Amino acid sequence: MTDLLTVDGLKVHFFTQSGVAPAVDGIDFAIRPRETLGLVGESGSGKTMASLAVLRLVPPPARIVGGSLRFQGRDLLALDAAAMRGLRGKTIAMIFQNPAFSLNPILSIGDQLGEILRWHERISRAAARDRAAELLRLVGIADPLHRLRQFPHELSGGMKQRICIARALLCNPALILADEPTTNLDVTIQAQILDLLEELRERLHMAMLLVSHDMGLVARMAHRITVVYAGRTCETADVHSIFHAPLHPYTRALLDSTPRVDHDYEHEAHPALRTIGGRIPDLAAPPSGCRFHPRCPEATAECARLRPEPMQVAPGHSVSCLQRGSPGVAEIGGRHTDVSAIGALHVGPPA
Amino acid sequence: MTNLVRVEHLLKRYPVRRRGILGGRTVGQISAVDDVSFSVAAGEALALVGESGCGKTTTARSMLHLVPATSGQVWFDGTEVLSVFRGNDRPAVLRARRALQYMFQDPYLSLNPRWTIGQTLREPFRVHRHAPPAEWNDRIAALLERVGLEPAHAWRYPHEFSGGQRQRVGVARALAVEPRFLVLDEPVSSLDVSVRAQILNLLVELRAALGLTYLYISHDLASVRFIANRVAVMYLGSIVEIAPAEILFRYPLHHYTNALLSAVPVPDPDARPTRVVLRGEPPSPMHLPPGCRFHTRCPAALPQCRTTPPALVPSGDGRLLACHNPR
Amino acid sequence: MGAVPPRLRPPGQLRQGWQRLRRNRSGMLGVILITIVVVVALIGPWLAPYTPNDQSAMLGFAARGAPNWAHPFGTDRNGYDVLTRVIYGAPTALAVGLGAMLVASLIGILVGGIAGYIGGLADELLMRLTEFFLVIPVFVMILAVVRLFGIVVVGTWLERVPFLNLSTIILLLGVFGWPPIARLARAEFLRLKGMDFVEAARCIGAEPHDILFRHILPNALPSLAVVIALGIGGAILAESMISFLGFGDPKAVSWGQLLYFNYQVLKVAPWAVLAPGGAIFVTVLGFNLLADGLSDAFNPRLKQ
Numbered sequence: 001m002t003d004l005l006t007v008d009g010l011k012v013h014f015f016t017q018s019g020v021a022p023a024v025d026g027i028d029f030a031i032r033p034r035e036t037l038g039l040v041g042e043s044g045s046g047k048t049m050a051s052l053a054v055l056r057l058v059p060p061p062a063r064i065v066g067g068s069l070r071f072q073g074r075d076l077l078a079l080d081a082a083a084m085r086g087l088r089g090k091t092i093a094m095i096f097q098n099p100a101f102s103l104n105p106i107l108s109i110g111d112q113l114g115e116i117l118r119w120h121e122r123i124s125r126a127a128a129r130d131r132a133a134e135l136l137r138l139v140g141i142a143d144p145l146h147r148l149r150q151f152p153h154e155l156s157g158g159m160k161q162r163i164c165i166a167r168a169l170l171c172n173p174a175l176i177l178a179d180e181p182t183t184n185l186d187v188t189i190q191a192q193i194l195d196l197l198e199e200l201r202e203r204l205h206m207a208m209l210l211v212s213h214d215m216g217l218v219a220r221m222a223h224r225i226t227v228v229y230a231g232r233t234c235e236t237a238d239v240h241s242i243f244h245a246p247l248h249p250y251t252r253a254l255l256d257s258t259p260r261v262d263h264d265y266e267h268e269a270h271p272a273l274r275t276i277g278g279r280i281p282d283l284a285a286p287p288s289g290c291r292f293h294p295r296c297p298e299a300t301a302e303c304a305r306l307r308p309e310p311m312q313v314a315p316g317h318s319v320s321c322l323q324r325g326s327p328g329v330a331e332i333g334g335r336h337t338d339v340s341a342i343g344a345l346h347v348g349p350p351a
Numbered sequence: 352m353t354n355l356v357r358v359e360h361l362l363k364r365y366p367v368r369r370r371g372i373l374g375g376r377t378v379g380q381i382s383a384v385d386d387v388s389f390s391v392a393a394g395e396a397l398a399l400v401g402e403s404g405c406g407k408t409t410t411a412r413s414m415l416h417l418v419p420a421t422s423g424q425v426w427f428d429g430t431e432v433l434s435v436f437r438g439n440d441r442p443a444v445l446r447a448r449r450a451l452q453y454m455f456q457d458p459y460l461s462l463n464p465r466w467t468i469g470q471t472l473r474e475p476f477r478v479h480r481h482a483p484p485a486e487w488n489d490r491i492a493a494l495l496e497r498v499g500l501e502p503a504h505a506w507r508y509p510h511e512f513s514g515g516q517r518q519r520v521g522v523a524r525a526l527a528v529e530p531r532f533l534v535l536d537e538p539v540s541s542l543d544v545s546v547r548a549q550i551l552n553l554l555v556e557l558r559a560a561l562g563l564t565y566l567y568i569s570h571d572l573a574s575v576r577f578i579a580n581r582v583a584v585m586y587l588g589s590i591v592e593i594a595p596a597e598i599l600f601r602y603p604l605h606h607y608t609n610a611l612l613s614a615v616p617v618p619d620p621d622a623r624p625t626r627v628v629l630r631g632e633p634p635s636p637m638h639l640p641p642g643c644r645f646h647t648r649c650p651a652a653l654p655q656c657r658t659t660p661p662a663l664v665p666s667g668d669g670r671l672l673a674c675h676n677p678r
Numbered sequence: 679m680g681a682v683p684p685r686l687r688p689p690g691q692l693r694q695g696w697q698r699l700r701r702n703r704s705g706m707l708g709v710i711l712i713t714i715v716v717v718v719a720l721i722g723p724w725l726a727p728y729t730p731n732d733q734s735a736m737l738g739f740a741a742r743g744a745p746n747w748a749h750p751f752g753t754d755r756n757g758y759d760v761l762t763r764v765i766y767g768a769p770t771a772l773a774v775g776l777g778a779m780l781v782a783s784l785i786g787i788l789v790g791g792i793a794g795y796i797g798g799l800a801d802e803l804l805m806r807l808t809e810f811f812l813v814i815p816v817f818v819m820i821l822a823v824v825r826l827f828g829i830v831v832v833g834t835w836l837e838r839v840p841f842l843n844l845s846t847i848i849l850l851l852g853v854f855g856w857p858p859i860a861r862l863a864r865a866e867f868l869r870l871k872g873m874d875f876v877e878a879a880r881c882i883g884a885e886p887h888d889i890l891f892r893h894i895l896p897n898a899l900p901s902l903a904v905v906i907a908l909g910i911g912g913a914i915l916a917e918s919m920i921s922f923l924g925f926g927d928p929k930a931v932s933w934g935q936l937l938y939f940n941y942q943v944l945k946v947a948p949w950a951v952l953a954p955g956g957a958i959f960v961t962v963l964g965f966n967l968l969a970d971g972l973s974d975a976f977n978p979r980l981k982q
Binding site for chain 2: 042043158186187214215219255259261267273279
Binding site: 412415417444445448449452453455456457460461462463464465474475478479521524528 | 883884
């Protein structure tokens with residue numbers, strides 16, 4: 001099965017007055033058709049930037065400076081602005097983190113959804129309204145025609161997120177990028193939304209990139225998982241391998257340090273979570289070699305010198321860790337001062 | 352185990368006003384905290400859980416008079432503290448403020464950005480004077496070390512620290528007055544996953560070492576299970592179930608508790624608990640349904656649930672439950 | 679606990695703000711311009727070639743003379759040396775700007791702070807008061823009061839009070855200039871009142887006056903400083919206009935007054951108008967640029 005989306009060695013750098021910060025410095029992942037890939041990482045891991053990069057929506061002062069993005073066999077970085085616009089919202093759609101901020105507060109729901117439909121499919125107002133209503137019904141909103149006339153501030157968080165999902169589905173995309181779609185929602189509403197996403201993905205044969213920091217969420221929703229830390233990929237595997245046989249020390253530490261609601265802490269005399277010492281590195285001055293080495297319990301001198309490259313340990317399971325046998329590459333200096341933005345990759349503000 | 356803190360019939364109502372030229376009229380009210388009563392034993396960690404709008408934060412803030420309660424009483428070690436906070440007896444107010452402290456959720460807003468950490472930590476000493484000024488610097492250094500920071504950090508400003516470190520300062524500030532009761536208001540919700548464990552471990556360790564009593568507020572049930580001895584579940588301003596943690600997590604009797612627990616994602620792809628997914632959304636707090644507030648979404652609602660609100664009564668195993676038709 | 683020597687201490691908020699201001703070019707230009715004006719105001723009078731009331735040029739028929747070595751900025755219609763008068767106008771301008779804004783800030787922060795902190799009925803009443811003051815036509819009011827004062831004062835002991843007229847103008851500018859500051863102060867106090875660190879201070883046991891002066895006010899000052907800087911420029915401009923219309927203090931030397939004396943000879947002796955006009959421009963520009971720079975320094979935008 002060929003991949004729907006392949007991201008290889010993606011690099012997104014922030015260009016600021018005080019220097020260059022490599023927010024994404026080599027993230028790889030691949031999504032197959034009709035599959036959900038979970039992109040897991042904490043703040044500063046680059047996961048949101050990576051998902052924005054797929055749609056070439058990286059905001060200045062950040063720019064895509066390296067790597068390749070292939071979607072349905074086409075090189076996304078080689079497309080011109082018009083072709084990219086044709087792709088966004090139609091073939092690849094995005095659901096953002098905070099539904100309150102991703103809906104235009106001064107337009108009615110019907111106007112916002114209709115605008116997208118008429119832009120991509122050139123249909124009449126009436127037809128757009130009907131299609132929008134149909135989609136609201138699909139996402140479980142009762143009385144859709146009434147809702148279409150309402151404005152975002154009149155709706156609850158859960159309702160808004162359903163509408164954002166409906167908006168993403170308007171033109172039958174092949175791939176949905178969901179960036180922390182339930183983080184701001186209550187737990188019981190979150191369960192509803194996740195069920196809905198799962199059901200829709202199945203029904204409409206879509207693939208999904210689910211970006212999250214919540215291991216529980218990706219355990220439930222994803223088929224495969226890529227773990228990222230400080231802008232680089234640590235490990236990629238199917239969901240069972242990640243949770244039951246994690247290889248990368250960061251993956252292990254992440255799983256161990258998360259409290260679990262199904263664990264019997266009451267019977268422990270001195271309950272303590274296994275912690276990861278230290279903190280997430282400053283992007284502007286990342287550690288040399290393996291980015292995780294200052295906090296890694298298994299780090300050696302080699303880890304501070306060489307940058308680990310992904311290595312396949314089993315079909316579909318790759319890990320970037322010198323201690324697991326990955327090959328290492330010596331890094332050139334510390335700061336990325338010689339980044340010459342390749343002309344063809346300059347993306348500028350989103351068209 | 353004696354009860355250190357007892358909350359009795361706590362009520363907090365907010366009037367809903369329509370704006371006019373000079374003030375506006377009241378058109379309704381929201382009972383953010385609706386007749387809440389519970390107690391916390393000395394040395395225990397009681398968790399207050401619920402989703403947004405359930406009143407858990409308002410309850411905690413009302414207990415310490417950070418928000419003036421509409422009515423109700425809070426007893427601490429034999430003294431009713433709300434009347435103390437409202438009163439003019441400054442020494443008594445200071446005593447109460449020393450005994451009951453609060454740790455805030457947001458690491459970025461809970462420290463004065465224009466003060467150094469040292470200044471922030473000196474403030475409790477300046478207000479209470481429970482140690483001679485000559486000792487303050489040493490005490491501050493000791494506090495910083497206790498929470499895992501370095502004494503030299505006292506010279507720095509909050510913006511130079513990470514979220515996790517700022518939360519540690521927040522703990523240090525609360526501990527500066529040597530409290531006995533500490534309210535922890537979602538202390539780790541704003542932190543990264545890898546840092547949460549550090550702070551949670553710290554909080555557990557401090558409770559054991561200093562003999563503190565905690566009221567832990569959170570919507571994250573996993574961290575609640577880790578830190579709490581007993582759990583109280585709130586929905587739309589009332590407590591629906593209180594039970595020892597082990598019992599609540601294994602055998603929830605209230606349907607909302609059950610739905611809440613089954614909605615929490617577990618980091619295990621093979622775990623597929625019997626999931627109860629609630630229908631619909633919580634009703635508007637201004638127009639609460641009659642009878643049991645939860646009946647509109649409850650999978651087991653009986654006719655009487657629509658008319659009579661259930662009372663919070665003991666139901667064995669140290670549990671209190673408010674339900675006509677428990678599981 | 680070993681004290682970290684001050685040199686090694688990382689910079690505080692104020693120092694950091696200053697560092698950011700230094701990097702902001704327009705802000706620094708503003709600071710430079712203002713510094714020039716302040717220096718001129720402070721030591722200019724000692725270095726001025728003549729006294730401001732020296733009309734000796736008239737005697738030699740050198741009035742309305744073009745700039746030359748004896749009179750670098752030329753002489754004006756009445757034979758005064760323009761350079762001297764411009765120099766002596768600087769302290770007047772600064773007194774007006776700073777004085778008016780001092781009055782306006784005190785009233786504005788008091789009114790806005792109380793409204794924002796206490797809220798409720800006090801808030802409503804104070805805001806209506808603020809709006810009332812905003813609606814009053816300030817300029818007309820000031821002209822009327824100055825004229826009235828002029829009539830009332832004649833023949834009384836008040837006439838001998840030095841710079842009474844100017845002080846009245848400064849006071850009036852302050853008294854009518856506080857509403858924007860009050861509005862901003864109210865917004866800031868309202869915003870800060872609800873912040874967690876203020877709640878924390880309350881929780882520790884701090885009393886309201888502690889909270890207002892040690893927590894809220896210092897955090898409100900950066901935003902207020904911007905509006906105040908703009909206000910200084912505005913006050914200087916307003917006084918120039920008042921003097922230009924002939925309502926200024928005849929005993930004080932002010933740039934607007936110079937314009938008033940010399941606009942009729944604009945064609946013949948343009949330097950007499952350009953010099954004070956230029957001085958006003960430079961000073962007001964300086965304060966405006968400073969305001970811009972401060973705004974950026976305390977709220978660094980996401981160019982980062």
